[in-house]
Amino acid sequence: MFTSFLIKYAEIGVKGKNRYVFEDALAKQIRTVLKRCEGEFRVPKTDGRILVYADTEFDYDEVVEALGTVFGISEICPMEEHEVGDIKEIGKKVISYVREQYPNPNFTFKINTRRAKKTYPLSSMEISAELGSYLLDEFEGLKVDVHDPEVAINVEIRDKLYIYSIKIPGLGGMPLGTNGKATLLLSGGIDSPVAGYMVSKRGVRLDAVYFHAPPYTSERAKQKVVDLAKEISKYTGPINLHVINFTEIQLYIYEQCPHDELTIIMRRYMMKIAEMIAKENDSLALITGESLGQVASQTIQSLGVTNEVCTLPVFRPLIGFDKQEIVNISEKIGTYETSILPFEDCCTIFVAKHPVTKPNLNVIKKHETALSEKIDEMMERAIKEDEVIFVSFENRQK
Amino acid sequence: MREIYLDNSATTRVMPEVAELMCNIMTGDYGNPSSMHLKGVEAERYLKNSREKLASILKVQEKEILFTSCGTESDNIALLGTARANMRRGKHLITTKIEHPAILNTMKQLEEEGFEVTYLGVDSYGVISLTELEEAIREDTILVSIMHINNEIGSVQPIAEAGALIKKKNPNTYFHVDAVQSFGKQKIYPKKMNIDMLSVSGHKIHGPKGIGFLYISDKVKIKPVMFGGGQQGGLRSGTENVPSIAGMALAAEYLYTNYEEDVLKLYLLKKKFIEEVTKIDGVSVNGVKVVPENTENSIEALAQYLASPHVISVSVKEVRSEVLLHSLEDKGIYVSAGSACSTHKRTPSATLVAIGLDKPLLESTVRFSLGIYNEEQDIDDAVKAMSEIIPMLKMYTRKR
Numbered sequence A: 001m002f003t004s005f006l007i008k009y010a011e012i013g014v015k016g017k018n019r020y021v022f023e024d025a026l027a028k029q030i031r032t033v034l035k036r037c038e039g040e041f042r043v044p045k046t047d048g049r050i051l052v053y054a055d056t057e058f059d060y061d062e063v064v065e066a067l068g069t070v071f072g073i074s075e076i077c078p079m080e081e082h083e084v085g086d087i088k089e090i091g092k093k094v095i096s097y098v099r100e101q102y103p104n105p106n107f108t109f110k111i112n113t114r115r116a117k118k119t120y121p122l123s124s125m126e127i128s129a130e131l132g133s134y135l136l137d138e139f140e141g142l143k144v145d146v147h148d149p150e151v152a153i154n155v156e157i158r159d160k161l162y163i164y165s166i167k168i169p170g171l172g173g174m175p176l177g178t179n180g181k182a183t184l185l186l187s188g189g190i191d192s193p194v195a196g197y198m199v200s201k202r203g204v205r206l207d208a209v210y211f212h213a214p215p216y217t218s219e220r221a222k223q224k225v226v227d228l229a230k231e232i233s234k235y236t237g238p239i240n241l242h243v244i245n246f247t248e249i250q251l252y253i254y255e256q257c258p259h260d261e262l263t264i265i266m267r268r269y270m271m272k273i274a275e276m277i278a279k280e281n282d283s284l285a286l287i288t289g290e291s292l293g294q295v296a297s298q299t300i301q302s303l304g305v306t307n308e309v310c311t312l313p314v315f316r317p318l319i320g321f322d323k324q325e326i327v328n329i330s331e332k333i334g335t336y337e338t339s340i341l342p343f344e345d346c347c348t349i350f351v352a353k354h355p356v357t358k359p360n361l362n363v364i365k366k367h368e369t370a371l372s373e374k375i376d377e378m379m380e381r382a383i384k385e386d387e388v389i390f391v392s393f394e395n396r397q398k
Numbered sequence B: 001m002r003e004i005y006l007d008n009s010a011t012t013r014v015m016p017e018v019a020e021l022m023c024n025i026m027t028g029d030y031g032n033p034s035s036m037h038l039k040g041v042e043a044e045r046y047l048k049n050s051r052e053k054l055a056s057i058l059k060v061q062e063k064e065i066l067f068t069s070c071g072t073e074s075d076n077i078a079l080l081g082t083a084r085a086n087m088r089r090g091k092h093l094i095t096t097k098i099e100h101p102a103i104l105n106t107m108k109q110l111e112e113e114g115f116e117v118t119y120l121g122v123d124s125y126g127v128i129s130l131t132e133l134e135e136a137i138r139e140d141t142i143l144v145s146i147m148h149i150n151n152e153i154g155s156v157q158p159i160a161e162a163g164a165l166i167k168k169k170n171p172n173t174y175f176h177v178d179a180v181q182s183f184g185k186q187k188i189y190p191k192k193m194n195i196d197m198l199s200v201s202g203h204k205i206h207g208p209k210g211i212g213f214l215y216i217s218d219k220v221k222i223k224p225v226m227f228g229g230g231q232q233g234g235l236r237s238g239t240e241n242v243p244s245i246a247g248m249a250l251a252a253e254y255l256y257t258n259y260e261e262d263v264l265k266l267y268l269l270k271k272k273f274i275e276e277v278t279k280i281d282g283v284s285v286n287g288v289k290v291v292p293e294n295t296e297n298s299i300e301a302l303a304q305y306l307a308s309p310h311v312i313s314v315s316v317k318e319v320r321s322e323v324l325l326h327s328l329e330d331k332g333i334y335v336s337a338g339s340a341c342s343t344h345k346r347t348p349s350a351t352l353v354a355i356g357l358d359k360p361l362l363e364s365t366v367r368f369s370l371g372i373y374n375e376e377q378d379i380d381d382a383v384k385a386m387s388e389i390i391p392m393l394k395m396y397t398r399k400r
Helices: A019-034 A060-067 A087-101 A124-138 A191-200 A219-236 A247-256 A259-280 A300-307 A323-333 A361-371 A375-384 B016-027 B038-058 B071-085 B101-112 B130-136 B159-169 B242-257 B259-277 B299-306 B321-330 B350-354 B376-394
Strands: A002-008 A049-054 A075-083 A108-115 A151-157 A160-164 A181-185 A205-212 A239-245 A387-391 B065-068 B092-096 B116-120 B141-147 B174-178 B197-201 B212-216 B283-286 B311-316 B365-369
Touching: A002 A060, A002 A160, A019 A049, A019 A060, A049 A060, A060 A075, A075 A087, A087 A124, A087 A151, A087 A160, A108 A124, A124 A151, A181 A191, A181 A259, A191 A205, A191 A219, A191 A323, A205 A219, A205 A259, A219 A239, A219 A323, A219 A387, A239 A259, A239 A375, A247 A259, A247 A361, A247 A375, A259 A300, A259 A361, A259 A375, A300 A361, B016 B242, B038 B065, B038 B242, B065 B071, B071 B101, B071 B141, B071 B174, B071 B197, B071 B212, B092 B101, B101 B116, B101 B141, B116 B130, B130 B159, B141 B159, B159 B174, B212 B242, B242 B259, B259 B283, B259 B299, B259 B311, B259 B376, B321 B365, B321 B376
Parallel strands: A108 A151, A181 A205, A205 A239, B092 B116, B092 B141, B141 B174, B174 B197
Antiparallel strands: A002 A049, A002 A075, A075 A160, A151 A160, A239 A387, B065 B212, B197 B212, B283 B311, B311 B365
């Protein structure tokens, strides 16, 4: 029975002097997600590794699932824990371990021994050789292959004896908070939650901005965005969701500007507002779910025109993804079901039948001068009346 | 902000007396009516008492009241239970095009099981033609199901006339009436009106959600659709929801005690609302006729022109219904877009299509529905809000 987990991480290993920063961040997030699970856990850092010990009974599947939401983990190895005995006793434990984990023992293997308890009478090499021969005697289907084994059985001798061989892949990426914070433009669609997830995977904490347009979008549409933010916060940690009332600005653009440019001009003002909010909240970049060519406002020309209003870097992690690839990720991270809920979005009543697909920056800028009288004041008001919703997976209803 | 609730056809506020009674039953008299001990006997007494109240309102026998979990379940038992029990006599069913999805989708299920269904059309007021009904009834027609008051436009079907006609043409044909919107708003006497089955829901009459009942004449041959411990004569197994049953029965009793006064008040509110709201440019009301000036202020007189006392279907030219709904919501006024049951789908309302509403108005129709807690002030405020909102929304309609 597994009672502890060895947590392996990939990229942290190559970091230099500030390696501890990454390890601390990883251990911290592991402790956070373990609070979702029943039981008491310790997460010590020892010998350049992170371990998870269960001090009480726990639900194995629940813990593996929780660890599976932590960025920065490359592999999760469940370990068996026993008292340290003489080599024969260790041999018995290893044999019963193999019998339990591999009902059909037919593979090549090697034994890796780590002897942290230096008082143990045998050396690592000797222990490995000894245990190897016990296994060969016990199971006919096993063969040794020290270069490229199908199964590597790890034996560690510390205060206790640890045996592990199974590697459950983790999410990869970098620990949360090791790469600053960025602001995600979150809509109710499929793409933006995925974009937030992908950037956060590189260790970035998130804020989010949602543009609400009552009475053209409903309270339910807003709730849907809150739900999506909550779903990705399972991975990204808590999110401050800024809800901006965009109705006034949208209607003003609708009144003053050419109809086929409405969407592109709207996008420019959304980016402007998002950047102002990002700067106020120490975000270092913006994130959008744009994918090249997906809709009129995401052609290469349109992206150029929207990008022009920003000084912060704009991350578009989905830029080269096909829709189906994005859908696949959203299904994997669990946002798809919520994203496709059909709540009325009456913004579509403003959308032109044939919006511009190749906008020209100079033309757009010229048409925007029609907004100069009131737009600054409107943006200021929208930001001032910003409603901030703190969203955290850890605060969800149990 | 004052809350003005004008969505009483979606659901209603529970009467305080009902909530209090239910709370007492849930925390005090919480027994299982099937238990042999005193606690069970007490609980059973509530059931008996509730049956008595409902039976006396409808002037039917107590054993003809079957408790269910909602209007939808009542409709399902009525349709599936009788169709399956009588299929050897015939496989033809009749209903209308403007029924609630609880009927329409159950009929679809029966079509899959090999039944043939005739769907009656309606005129521009949402009323069926008795001639068409008569022509539709055949030798092998086993069931006619007609809703009493339509949930979207409030049209009232000639139930008594239909009942008489059905029995004249084919005495073996059962008559089911979906009275979810009419119970408490109309006097309904199944025996006199030739109704064999009648569906009612608790939460539309200021009772709790999750409860309803079905009146089934003891002459009806019916099969259960749910199986279990054999409660309610085996027709609807499952421990009876005693607190909700008692709550529903109490609410029904209140409604019919103050019937004349309350229903007349609703008609006068509806009349006033229609008169005022249609003064706004682009606003029209569906399924009603203009009330002549010297009409007497009585239920009977007003019903001729206004159909139901409580449902008002309002179309506003060039304004999307959801947008109007959310704008009213901003002012604390709660209404529905078409029918609350249709908000999850994008298809236009079948009822509005059936009455031949102009295509552009199909997505521009909202429903106001009144309840006994509404006062004249609510109507005045709602009309005032509409007159402010509509011109503003019209400035931003879709450019073509």
